[in-house]
Amino acid sequence: MYLAQVLKTPGVHLVAIADLSPSRAMQNLQRVGWNERQYAAGSIAEALKHGTTFVTDDWQTLTTHPEITIIAECTGNPIAAVEHCLSAFANGKHVINVTVEADALCGSMLAEKARSADVIYSLAYGDQPALACDLVDWARAAGFPVVAAGRGHKWLPKFRESTPETVWEHWGVTADQARIGGMNPKMFNAFLDGTKPAIESAAIANATGLGVPEDGLSFPPGSVEDIPTLMRPREEGGALERKGIVEVISSLRLDGTPVPYDIRKGVWVSFEGDTDYIRRCFKEYQVVTDPSGRYMSSYKKWHLIGLELGISVASIGLRREATGAPICFNGDVVATAKRNLAAGEILDGEGGYTVFGRLMPAARSLARGHLPLGLAHSLKLVRAIAKDEPLTWSDVIIDQASSAYQLRKEMERRLANTA
Incomplete structure (x- = not known):
């Protein structure tokens, strides 16, 4: 999606693309309107000389070249993403991390490594976490106490058990439509089964300082105009266990019927009119509030994903400002058994057949030794795990040599020492 927009953006040169399959990358360039004169498989030097885009399968060529300023990490693979980010930082490059799975895994350490290298680490504008951070920043800068923030989602409890084989019947497209559109069933299933909302909620919490629900996300149903009423504390008639x-x-709704004017594709912030004067302002301007007139919300109903990524590029390139970045580790996403798992089974990560991601307060996750979802790829179980049981580090055999594992453990040790 970004490739479809970048050629129309003045002042930006997409120098190079690294892909496991350069031929597939070139096909995607053609698919979104590039012509063959605009890209090549020559070299970065030629791309810089002629204003073209170099396509390669060697990612280190991108992260080490001195004339590349910003790296967009968009593999979707958290283990690879951590390695790419660290290499970019070491070579003085800013990073837009589209792979939010890596941010949920160890984002606060990635941000710290970037600061140490005097570069910027940023969430990707267009994805819901960065857009939600933007709304939270707006509310706080305007002087409003933030009560809650988040995103929308199409959710029923039964979706938790969905697999790549069942995703399309729930998603709303046919298997043929998905195939023609190039839709990845495992990736889309990570959204459907609640994993991606957990990951993105963790990213929002860690970039804003908001907390996470003690028992995980509750997915209350509601329309855009229901937000002020829903997103207030339970003792005041809302769905929140607490403010913040x-x-x-x-x-x-729980019976499967759609909510009219929903926020499924968008983000929102709920905030409080904490004085009589502000509540009178709400009333005078005839904004939608909860019945008490105390709580209001702002929202963006749509997110356009890669079509909006240029906002992050411009923000970093011109302002040296991230479009959202971790400031703490409040929320963790824990690998949880999607079904009864047997010893010897191999975990298949986000959106697969074996585990889903559950949002949990980071302090609880670390105290109990839970396995972060971002590392639950190709790991062998050493014991049987019951359905809905969170996994722990001791339940798997894991490669301790990976940069992702080491950075996560460095973050855990640092937090333990701080505590």
């Missing part, structure tokens, strides 16, 4: 947390609002 993240949550996700469902576009489906």
Whole structure:
């Protein structure tokens, strides 16, 4: 999606693309309107000389070249993403991390490594976490106490058990439509089964300082105009366990019927009119509030994903300002058994057949030794795990040599020492 926009953006040169399959990358360039004169498989030097885009399968060529300023990490693979980010930082490059799975895994350490290298680490504008951070920043800068923030989602409890084989029947497209559109069933299933909302909620919490619900996301259903009423504390008639947390609002009622004017594709912030004067302002301007007139919300109903990524590029390139970045580690996403798992089975990560991601307060996750979802790829189980049981480090055989494992453990040790 960004490739479809970048040629129309003045002042930006997409120098190079690294892909496991350069031929597939070139096909995607053609698919979004590039012509063959605009890209090549020559070299970065030629691309810089002629204003073209170099396509390669060697990612280190991109992270080490001195004339490349910003790296967009968009593999979707958290283990690879950590390695790419660290290499970019070491070579003085800013990073836009589209791979939010890596941010949920060890984002606060990635941000710290970037600061140490005097470069910028940023969430990707267009994805919901960065957009939610933007709304939270707006509310706080305007002087409003933030009650909650988050995103929308199409959710029913039964979706938790969905696999790549069942995703399309729930998603709303046919298997043929998905195939023609190049839609990856495992990736889309990570959204459907609640994993991606957990990951993105963790990213929002860690970039804003908001907390996470003690028992995980509850997905209350509601429309855009229901947000001020839903996103207030339970003792005041809302769905929040307390003020100052993240949550996700469902576009489906529990009986499966759709909520009109939903926030499924968008983000929102709920905030408080904490004085009589401000509540009178709400009333005078006839904004939608909860019945008490105390709580209001702002929202962006749509996110356009890669079509909006240029905002991060411009923000970093011109302002040296991230579009959202971790400032703490409040929320963790824990690998949880999607079904009864047997000893010897191999975990298949986000959106697969074996595990889903559950949002949990980071302090609880670390105290109990839970396995972060971002590392639950190709790991062998050493014991049987019951359905809905969170996994722990001791339940798997893991490669301790990976940069992702080492950075996560460095973050855990640092937090333990701080505590």
